[in-house]
Amino acid sequence: MSGTVPHSRFPNLDAMRGIAALAVVAYHITTALTFPEHPAWAPVRNVLSFAGHGGPLGVTFFFVLSGFLITHRMLAERARTGRLHLGRFYLRRVLRIWPLYYASLLIGFLLLPLIMRALGHPFTEEASPLLHALFLSNYDMMLNKPPVAGMLGVQWSVAIEEQFYLLWPLLFLLIRRTELFAVAVFVIAVASQWWVNTATPHDDYFHLFGNLRYLGVGALLALLVFTREHWLRATLQRLPIGLRSAPILLGAPALFALYAWALDYPTRVALADAAMVLLFGWVILEQALNAGPGLRLGRVPSLTWLGVRSYGIYLLHMLALEIAQGLLDDDPHLILLTMALTLVLTFLFAHLSYRYVEAPFLRLKEKWV
Numbered sequence: 001m002s003g004t005v006p007h008s009r010f011p012n013l014d015a016m017r018g019i020a021a022l023a024v025v026a027y028h029i030t031t032a033l034t035f036p037e038h039p040a041w042a043p044v045r046n047v048l049s050f051a052g053h054g055g056p057l058g059v060t061f062f063f064v065l066s067g068f069l070i071t072h073r074m075l076a077e078r079a080r081t082g083r084l085h086l087g088r089f090y091l092r093r094v095l096r097i098w099p100l101y102y103a104s105l106l107i108g109f110l111l112l113p114l115i116m117r118a119l120g121h122p123f124t125e126e127a128s129p130l131l132h133a134l135f136l137s138n139y140d141m142m143l144n145k146p147p148v149a150g151m152l153g154v155q156w157s158v159a160i161e162e163q164f165y166l167l168w169p170l171l172f173l174l175i176r177r178t179e180l181f182a183v184a185v186f187v188i189a190v191a192s193q194w195w196v197n198t199a200t201p202h203d204d205y206f207h208l209f210g211n212l213r214y215l216g217v218g219a220l221l222a223l224l225v226f227t228r229e230h231w232l233r234a235t236l237q238r239l240p241i242g243l244r245s246a247p248i249l250l251g252a253p254a255l256f257a258l259y260a261w262a263l264d265y266p267t268r269v270a271l272a273d274a275a276m277v278l279l280f281g282w283v284i285l286e287q288a289l290n291a292g293p294g295l296r297l298g299r300v301p302s303l304t305w306l307g308v309r310s311y312g313i314y315l316l317h318m319l320a321l322e323i324a325q326g327l328l329d330d331d332p333h334l335i336l337l338t339m340a341l342t343l344v345l346t347f348l349f350a351h352l353s354y355r356y357v358e359a360p361f362l363r364l365k366e367k368w369v
Contacts, residue, residue, distance in 0.1 A: 011304070012287035013065060015297035018306025020058040020065075021313040024154075025346060027055035029339055032150060032321055036332045051259040056205075057276060059157050060214050062314075064280045066161050067218025068225075068288075071185075074172050075226045086169055093165045095365040100357050101158055104315045105132055108152040112319060119326035123148045135162040138206040151318035156206055158315070163208045164215050182223045189216030214277070221281055225288060233289050244286055245295040251279040311358065312350030320345035 030049040035041045050057060078084050109129050116122060127147035131140040138156035147153045175181045192213035196204040204210035225232060236244060258275055262268035290296055297303055306313065324341040328334045 010069075010288040012290060012296055012298035013069075013284065014307030014310075015300055015303035016061070016065065016283065016287060016307065017310040018303045018308075018313075019297075020061040021306060021310040021317075023050060023054040023058035023061075024314060025317045025343070026050070027053075027058070028150070028318060028321060029342060031055075032318075033325065033335060033338055034330050034332045035335055041335075046260070047256075051256055053259045053272075057255075060276065061280050062157065063160070063211055063214035064218040064221075064277070065284060066164065067215035068222045068284055069218075070165065070168060071172075071219040071222035072226055074169060075178070075222065079226075084169060084172060086173065089169050090165075091368070092365055093162070095361045095368075096358075097158065097162060097165075099361045100311060100315060100353055101155070102133070103353070103357055104151065104155070104319075105129070107316075107319060108147070108149045112149050112151065112322065115323065116326060119323075121326050125149055125152070127152050132159075135159040138163075138208070141206045142203055149318075150322055151316065154314060154318060160206075160208050160211050164212075168215075168219075178223065178227065182220065185216050185219045185223070189213050189220065192216065217277055217281060218284070221284055225285065229289065232285070236286065236289055241295075244290070247279060247282045248286065248295055248297075251283065255279060309347075309350040309354045312353040313346055316349040316353060317342070317346040320349055 026048045027050065030045045035045055046052075048054070074084050074089070077089075109125060109127075109132075113123065113125060125148050126145055127137070127149070128140045128144065131137055132152065132155055136159060137152070138159045141153070141156050171184065172181060175184050189212060192209055192211070196210050196213065199207070199210060255272070255276060258272045259269075262272045287297060321342045323345060324338050328338045328341065330338070
């Protein structure tokens with residue numbers, strides 16, 4: 001094994017988190033706000049929503065990235081210490097995920113109804129607080145209606161990641177040989193894809209098993225990086241900089257064109273999804289191992305700032321959107337102002353939540369585990 005590296009920190013990937021979070025925000029802006037009926041706004045909505053796929057693409061990237069980072073960290077810890085400490089693994093996830101997650105539930109179930117009532121837009125929430133609190137909101141989405149509060153409609157993906165965090169280290173401890181673990185991950189990813197082909201679209205989108213194909217792809221990337229890091233770095237460095245960076249620079253417009261062409265044709269969408277996963281895999285691989293010349297997104301301070309706060313952006317942007325809608329009455333003539341206010345509030349909420357909710361627990365995570 002050539003990749004027994006002790007680290008599992010990849011600074012360039014923070015910037016990718018920021019881009020993925022912005023894609024989700026832009027997508028929800030196009031689906032929640034009332035746009036003017038003038039034809040000129042149609043291409044604007046199409047671009048902002050990334051041909052109607054921006055939100056799902058952003059969430060998929062987070063899944064692939066989570067599979068990559070979690071698997072690589074487990075491999076790195078075992079290489080460093082000779083074992084994976086299960087209690088510390090779970091404690092790290094608790095300190096990282098739970099504080100802001102539960103704060104968002106308090107806001108969504110208790111504070112937001114009060115705010116909307118004060119703005120003259122009262123509502124009654126129908127989502128299950130219990131299922132959300134137990135990280136089962138994805139099944140609440142499948143079995144019941146979507147939450148009335150939009151900010152409670154994004155927790156489902158965090159629930160899937162928590163379910164993944166619960167089960168993945170157990171599989172890792174059960175299958176100790178790296179080669180056999182890689183085979184098991186491949187089989188799981190293939191089985192997930194097969195199940196998706198037979199399940200109803202609503203179920204496969206919100207179900208843990210339906211998303212193991214993406215988490216599994218990230219895990220396979222981690223196994224490749226960990227076991228072949230030196231060879232991969234040398235191979236990447238031999239490639240021309242333009243060739244290495246082309247998928248990052250041209251991938252987004254090419255993928256947009258592909259999804260715009262796919263429309264709702266199942267075969268075309270499947271082709272676009274395959275291209276999406278390949279692009280995400282290349283971007284993660286290239287940015288994770290890119291320590292030399294080339295396009296290093298970690299060098300862009302604004303993207304890194306967004307990436308560090310991407311968890312807050314993801315969980316709280318719908319709160320910002322709903323407040324902006326309430327303040328401006330979702331007036332299509334004020335669409336640009338509503339968009340701007342949504343972004344300002346999103347970044348403000350994300351920064352405050354990072355500083356006062358996430359950061360204190362992250363410092364405890366670094367200190368304790």
